[in-house]
Amino acid sequence: MCPAPRYDERQEDDEAMTEQHAEEPTTYDVAAAQERWRKVWDDLNPFEAADDGTRERRYALTMFPYPSGDLHMGHAEVFALHDVIARYWWQRGYDVMNPIGWDSFGLPAENAAIKRDEHPSTYTYANIETQAESIRRYGVSFDWSRRLHTSDPEYYRWTQWLFLRFRERGLAYRKSSPVNWCPNDQTVLANEQVVQGMCERCGAEVTKRELTQWYFKVTEYAQRLLDDMEMLKDTWPERVLAMQRNWIGRSEGAHVDFEIEPREDSGGGTLAGRTVTVFTTRPDTLYGATFFVVAADAKLAGEICAPERREAFDAYLEQVRRESDIERLSTEREKTGVFLGRYAVNPVNGERIPVWAADYVLADYGTGAVMAVPAHDQRDLDFAKTFGLPVRRVVDTGEENPEDTFVATTGDGVYVNSGDLDGLTDKTSGISTVVERLEAERRGTSAVNFRLRDWLLSRQRFWGPPIPIVHCETCGEVAVPDDQLPVVLPDLRGADLKPKGTSPLAAAEEWVNVDCPSCGGPARRDSDTMDTFVDSSWYFLRYCSPHHEDGPFDPEAVRRWMPADQYVGGVEHAILHLLYSRFFTKALHDMGMVDFVEPFKALLNQGQVINQGKAMSKSLGNGVNLGDMIDEYGVDAVRLTLVFAGPPEDDIDWADVSPGGSLKFLQRAWRLSGDVTSEPAVPFDGGDLALRKVTHRTVREAEQLLESQRFNVVVARVMELVNATRKAIDSGCGPADPAVREATETVAIMLSLVAPYTAEEMWQRLGHEPTVARAGWPTVDEALLVQDSVTAVVQVQGKLRAKLEVSPDIAEDDLEAMALAEPVIQRALEGKTVRKVIVRAPKLVNIVAS
RNA sequence: GCCCCGGUAGUCCAACGGCAGAGACGAUGGUCUCAAACACCAUACAGUGUGGGUUCGAAUCCCACCCGGGGCACCA
Numbered sequence: 001m002c003p004a005p006r007y008d009e010r011q012e013d014d015e016a017m018t019e020q021h022a023e024e025p026t027t028y029d030v031a032a033a034q035e036r037w038r039k040v041w042d043d044l045n046p047f048e049a050a051d052d053g054t055r056e057r058r059y060a061l062t063m064f065p066y067p068s069g070d071l072h073m074g075h076a077e078v079f080a081l082h083d084v085i086a087r088y089w090w091q092r093g094y095d096v097m098n099p100i101g102w103d104s105f106g107l108p109a110e111n112a113a114i115k116r117d118e119h120p121s122t123y124t125y126a127n128i129e130t131q132a133e134s135i136r137r138y139g140v141s142f143d144w145s146r147r148l149h150t151s152d153p154e155y156y157r158w159t160q161w162l163f164l165r166f167r168e169r170g171l172a173y174r175k176s177s178p179v180n181w182c183p184n185d186q187t188v189l190a191n192e193q194v195v196q197g198m199c200e201r202c203g204a205e206v207t208k209r210e211l212t213q214w215y216f217k218v219t220e221y222a223q224r225l226l227d228d229m230e231m232l233k234d235t236w237p238e239r240v241l242a243m244q245r246n247w248i249g250r251s252e253g254a255h256v257d258f259e260i261e262p263r264e265d266s267g268g269g270t271l272a273g274r275t276v277t278v279f280t281t282r283p284d285t286l287y288g289a290t291f292f293v294v295a296a297d298a299k300l301a302g303e304i305c306a307p308e309r310r311e312a313f314d315a316y317l318e319q320v321r322r323e324s325d326i327e328r329l330s331t332e333r334e335k336t337g338v339f340l341g342r343y344a345v346n347p348v349n350g351e352r353i354p355v356w357a358a359d360y361v362l363a364d365y366g367t368g369a370v371m372a373v374p375a376h377d378q379r380d381l382d383f384a385k386t387f388g389l390p391v392r393r394v395v396d397t398g399e400e401n402p403e404d405t406f407v408a409t410t411g412d413g414v415y416v417n418s419g420d421l422d423g424l425t426d427k428t429s430g431i432s433t434v435v436e437r438l439e440a441e442r443r444g445t446s447a448v449n450f451r452l453r454d455w456l457l458s459r460q461r462f463w464g465p466p467i468p469i470v471h472c473e474t475c476g477e478v479a480v481p482d483d484q485l486p487v488v489l490p491d492l493r494g495a496d497l498k499p500k501g502t503s504p505l506a507a508a509e510e511w512v513n514v515d516c517p518s519c520g521g522p523a524r525r526d527s528d529t530m531d532t533f534v535d536s537s538w539y540f541l542r543y544c545s546p547h548h549e550d551g552p553f554d555p556e557a558v559r560r561w562m563p564a565d566q567y568v569g570g571v572e573h574a575i576l577h578l579l580y581s582r583f584f585t586k587a588l589h590d591m592g593m594v595d596f597v598e599p600f601k602a603l604l605n606q607g608q609v610i611n612q613g614k615a616m617s618k619s620l621g622n623g624v625n626l627g628d629m630i631d632e633y634g635v636d637a638v639r640l641t642l643v644f645a646g647p648p649e650d651d652i653d654w655a656d657v658s659p660g661g662s663l664k665f666l667q668r669a670w671r672l673s674g675d676v677t678s679e680p681a682v683p684f685d686g687g688d689l690a691l692r693k694v695t696h697r698t699v700r701e702a703e704q705l706l707e708s709q710r711f712n713v714v715v716a717r718v719m720e721l722v723n724a725t726r727k728a729i730d731s732g733c734g735p736a737d738p739a740v741r742e743a744t745e746t747v748a749i750m751l752s753l754v755a756p757y758t759a760e761e762m763w764q765r766l767g768h769e770p771t772v773a774r775a776g777w778p779t780v781d782e783a784l785l786v787q788d789s790v791t792a793v794v795q796v797q798g799k800l801r802a803k804l805e806v807s808p809d810i811a812e813d814d815l816e817a818m819a820l821a822e823p824v825i826q827r828a829l830e831g832k833t834v835r836k837v838i839v840r841a842p843k844l845v846n847i848v849a850s
Numbered sequence: 851g852c853c854c855c856g857g858u859a860g861u862c863c864a865a866c867g868g869c870a871g872a873g874a875c876g877a878u879g880g881u882c883u884c885a886a887a888c889a890c891c892a893u894a895c896a897g898u899g900u901g902g903g904u905u906c907g908a909a910u911c912c913c914a915c916c917c918g919g920g921g922c923a924c925c926a
Contacts, residue, residue: 026889239920242854246922253926280926293926335924358924365925372926378851379924451925574921644874646863649855651919656862658875665874668889713864716873723873730890793869798907800869838906844868848906 025674027667030634033757034137037770040760046774047090047141049097051560058094059561060086061540061600063569063577064101067127068108071134073609073616073654074570076626079140080639080754081606081648081711082568086141087753088706091777097561098141099543101148102128105156106532107185107201110463110497117494120463124151134627138635139756141773146546150535155542156465157486158552159535162584164468164479171217171587172457174477178297178363179456181209186499187460188213190531191453192247192576208321214467214528215454218583222248222450225582228598235602237649240574247575249451253281254435256371256444258292258344260304260355271306276344279366279449282376283438284430287418288394289353289371290384292344293337296320296357298368304355306341313338313357320359335360335383346371347443348434349419358383366449375401378408394418395430455580457531462489462497462504464529472516472523481517487525503527536577537584540564540599558594567600574605604709607651609642616654624654636755637663643754644715666758669722669751672744673762675729677736680767687739689784691728694721695743696784702750703780711754718750741766746778794819795846796828812839819845 051057062082065075086098109120116123128149135142148155166172180189184204188211193200218225226248229241255277262273276294280286294301296317305313316338337358344355353371360379361370374384375393381402384391391403397413415421415430424430438444458467466487468480480487490511497504506512506527516523538552544561545554563585578600585599608615611622629638640662645652684692698721705714725743729735745766752759752772763772787808792815794802802824806815816839819825825847832849839845 237855239854243921246853249922249925251925278926282926333924360924360926362925370926377926379926382924449925451922571920644863650863653862656875658862661875664889671889710864712862713872716864719873726890791869795868795907798868798905803869836906838868840868844907846868846906 026671028670028758028761030636030663030757033761034635037139037757037760038136040770041139044771046771047086047096047098048143048145050095051097051557052095055093055095057561058089058096059564059566060089060096060098061543061564061567062098062100063567063573064103064536064539065131066103066106066108067124067131069127070130071138071626073624073626073629075131075135076138076638077609077642077652078568078570078606079135079138080642081604082566083140083639084643084706084711084714084753085566085568085604085709087756087773088777090141090774091749091752093776096141097146097543098143099146099148099546100135100140100142100144101146101539101543101546102131102150103532103536103539104128104149104151105464105529105535107187107461107463110461113463113493114495114497119491119493120497121151124463125149137630138639141756146543148539148542148546150532150539151463153486153488154549156535158542159465159530159538160468160480160485160487161482162538162552163465163530163534164482165591166216166587167479169587169591171220172214173217174212174214176210176212178208179211179213180206181211182206185461186501188456188458190456190533190576192455192579213456214458214530215456216583218455218579219450219452221583221586222250222452223448224586224597225452225579226250228582228586231598232600232603236600237571237603237605240571240578240603240605243574244579247452247579251281251449251451253279253447253449254283254431254438254444255279255367255447256283256286256438257347258371259347261343261345261352263306263342265306266308271304271342274304276300276304276369277367278369278371279447280371282373282427282431283434283444284415284418284421284427285373285376285394286346286348286371286434287421288373288375288392289346289351290374290390290392291353291372291380292355293358293361293370293372293380293383294340294355295361295363295368296337296359298361298363300368301340301357304340304342305357309339309341313340316357323359335379335386337383337387339387347438347441354389356383356387364453365451374408375403376408376410381406381408392417394421455531455533455583457534458528459531460501460503460528461499462492462529464532465535466505467526467528467530469526470514470516470523471526472519472521474521475516475518475523478516478518478523484517503529505529533576533580537580538588540567540581541588541594555593562594563596563598564600566602566604568604568606570608571605578603604648606648607646609652609654611654613653613655629659633659633663634666634757636666636758640666640715640754643711646712648709648711665719665722666751666755668726669718669747670758670762670765672722672725672729672740672747673765675735676741676744676766678738678741680741682738682741684738684742687742688728688733688737689739691724691733691737691739691743692781693784693787694724695739695746695778696780699746699750699778700780700785703777706753714750715754718747721747721750748772749775749778790842792819792842793844794822794825795844796825797848798846801825801828806842808842810842812841815839815841815845819847 086096089096104124109124112123113120163172180194182189182199182204184202194206199206257275257277260274260276263271265271297320337356340355340357342355343352372380374381374391385406393401394417395413396416397409397411399409402408412426415424421430435446468487470478472478490508512525512527514523514525541553541558545557548554581599586597588594589597611624614620616623637659641657641659645657698717701717702714728740748759748762759772789805790808792804792806793800802822804818816837829849834849836848
């Protein structure tokens with residue numbers, strides 16, 4: 001029940017003790033250390049990338065923060081984990097680039113500006129300063145000279161420039177389409193920003209609107225985004241790759257052409273026929289198509305609807321438009337639809353099948369029309385059941401007939417009622433037979449379809465990069481010339497920014513009305529701004545040459561640093577930011593601007609910091625304030641707690657961890673540095689061999705653990721070394737032994753990855769100049785890794801019977817002989833015949849006997 | 851429904867197919883103290899979600915199931 005002691009209270013006690021007993025202090029003053037080293041580090045500036053080619057380069061990248069208030073536990077965790085990697089690289093002698101910046105465009109600033117009647121930049125840059133200060137206090141090894149903010153005109157100038165390059169290549173285009181609309185934020189949303197029919201940002205129910213909007217043609221890269229994951233499969237978390245694969249949603253099948261029959265109009269005229277293509281993954285079930293369905297909200301439905309069905313169709317369409325995604329997404333729902341009064345002709349057997357409009361067919365997937373095979377597709381079967389349409393089985397899987405059970409069968413089986421397919425028994429040959437025939441008759445072709453949609457990038461909000469396009473009555477869409485970039489945001493504030501369903505920029509008359517760059521006539525600027533994910537799709541390139549003025553980045557600098565060696569950030573960006581960045585990189589590659597196709601070599605997703613089993617939230621009242629924790633335990637203890645809590649990708653339940661324990665350990669480690677009595681330059685050679693071996697083994701293990709990102713285990717190893725050193729001082733070789741200095745210095749260096757202040761305090765107390773962060777990783781003496789003897793275990797029938805101390809290079813025969821000679825083993829083998837002896841020298845002998 | 855990840859002491863977590871325990875939290879006992887806190891020392895606590903299989907040997911590999919977390923989902 002007793003809370004962990006606060007360091008300041010303990011410090012007072014220590015001072016009292018010091019007076020009474022004139023002993024070494026047992027703790028150091030954490031708050032004072034944080035003050036002191038901040039200044040020293042600012043002065044030494046130890047983390048600026050040299051970029052001079054003298055050392056191998058490493059690019060450590062962490063997802064840049066959005067400037068919302070101050071840092072929170074989530075930031076603390078990413079930064080702590082990320083910094084272990086960056087600082088380890090520094091210690092290993094790499095030339096590290098570890099930049100920081102802010103993803104500083106976005107809605108919260110705009111909403112705050114409306115409320116406070118000010119410009120969004122006020123809120124934004126104030127928060128950035130707060131966060132920057134907190135990050136400095138947190139001691140992250142960032143290279144501050146590369147700092148950038150996406151809302152700076154010198155940054156978004158190049159966001160606009162890139163947009164224009166994408167447009168030139170047809171990768172950015174405008175189209176009218178039904179789009180996701182958030183009625184609360186009063187803006188459109190990308191597909192990726194709609195979660196379960198709700199706005200990812202504010203949780204409001206998303207509706208549809210028909211709008212002309214800008215898109216990036218991500219779909220053109222769908223296959224490459226999928227294929228190139230092969231390069232990432234060992235260095236990216238499997239689940240992120242799985243999520244991207246899901247999201248891209250590749251499916252193989254065929255396009256099949258159906259003729260919609262012409263027919264007489266009841267008024268005596270003719271309704272023209274036309275060809276409609278459908279996408280299907282099961283062309284082999286074509287003979288089982290008993291009706292045809294068109295998405296009710298697709299243009300096609302209205303176009304082919306027969307006059308006598310028009311009224312029913314219009315009413316149905318009205319109903320469909322009113323329903324939200326929530327309703328529509330419910331799979332439990334009854335199927336709805338209307339007959340359109342038309343018939344389609346099945347290309348394989350000439351059969352006439354009725355054409356229906358329904359909302360279970362999606363307008364924006366495939367061709368917006370499907371052939372319905374109720375026997376072998378549950379959705380079609382549900383529809384057939386609702387409207388009494390025929391069901392015809394064409395694959396006999398041995399299961400009960402779907403006509404009777406209303407359970408569609410989807411497996412392999414014997415084809416029946418399928419013309420020349422009859423008798424085939426597997427899907428693969430059924431599909432290829434049909435596709436070959438369709439292709440020969442030019443009525444279809446094999447095809448691949450993707451679930452991925454193009455990336456909708458326009459936003460009807462203010463605080464983003466304006467789209468650098470001018471709309472001219474005579475010239476149409478005109479790009480703003482490069483030398484006129486950036487198109488800077490006007491000075492709007494407060495009520496001017498209120499969402500009205502159109503961009504606030506449209507109402508800024510002075511800003512929006514311009515001369516056409518092409519003909520000089522009257523024209524209007526495009527008044528939408530870009531999604532903030534556009535900004536973050538290339539910031540990692542800008543970091544390589546943040547002050548470059550002749551382009552978004554210096555291609556030479558990018559060649560030197562990219563792709564990033566390690567990216568650290570939250571899994572919440574698994575499909576949004578990471579997919580977009582991969583797309584940008586590939587597009588830039590195709591433009592010849594970069595020479596690689598994947599931006600991030602390795603990815604680490606840290607877990608969430610939760611509390612009492614639940615995500616921290618205001619409504620639950622279980623939030624843990626980072627600032628409070630730092631005030632109470634200090635930066636190092638918080639960092640150590642987050643790193644030690646478990647594997648980096650696991651969630652951390654704050655209720656399960658102990659920052660007080662972390663602080664205790666750090667003080668215990670620090671105490672070693674006061675006990676060392678040998679001189680700083682003392683040679684370690686003659687030191688206590690046992691302790692030296694522990695030290696060197698620990699360093700080697702830490703190297704391997706750090707490479708495999710098992711940082712929690714690294715901390716455990718450092719704890720072991722501290723324990724061993726403590727023991728050596730108190731009851732072993734004593735404080736004057738050089739091995740004690742070696743061990744303590746090693747602790748300081750290893751701790752510098754996680755607890756920079758404590759490490760610096762120790763380093764100084766050991767008589768060294770700052771900074772321990774650049775002291776260099778200890779060199780392992782291979783000779784000290786050799787063990788004099790190891791414990792071999794002797795098993796009988798796999799059960800442990802004896803242990804032997806043996807030389808590590810003992811021969812298998814010798815070990816076997818020793819094991820068999822062991823009295824305990826002899827006894828265990830009495831009356832038995834030895835069948836087999838497995839020897840794994842020098843660790844194990846297993847005797848199989850009966 | 852499909853796809854990923856994970857189930858080890860009271861808790862968080864370790865363990866190249868080879869002694870289930872490295873480290874920590876918490877607990878208990880002790881040393882120190884007038885007493886307490888701090889510090890230090892010591893001790894206890896699981897047979898690895900369940901059931902099969904492979905193996906001389908399985909926490910580890912394979913299969914099925916259960917539980918928890920996550921992703922996709924009327925995507926034809």
